[in-house]
Amino acid sequence: MDQYELSSTTSAWDFFVRLSFGIAVTATAVGVYMIPGELVVKGYFLISSLFLVFSTITLSKTTRDKHEADRLYNRINEARTHKILREMDSE
Numbered sequence: 001m002d003q004y005e006l007s008s009t010t011s012a013w014d015f016f017v018r019l020s021f022g023i024a025v026t027a028t029a030v031g032v033y034m035i036p037g038e039l040v041v042k043g044y045f046l047i048s049s050l051f052l053v054f055s056t057i058t059l060s061k062t063t064r065d066k067h068e069a070d071r072l073y074n075r076i077n078e079a080r081t082h083k084i085l086r087e088m089d090s091e
Helices: 011-034 039-090
Strands: none
Touching: 011 039
16 A cells, blocks of 8 residues: 555755745746836736735645545545455455
8 A cells, every 4th residue: 555655755856846936936026126117016016926826825735635635535445445345255
């Protein structure tokens, strides 16, 4: 049943993901700051960007949670199937 173990990421991958996120947020903030225009337009872009970041994080967490729940459900069903098959074999 080792096939159901959660795979963990490497520290290099964690570093890469965090660095990429930091660069993306910084680039967006600098881009909003450098846009010529009124403060209200810059504020709109900043709030929209923050909303996009937070909704992306929420979507990825929800997707991961659903995937993990589905894996658990499948594991339970597989265990039930094995139990039924063992009971039928013992008869």
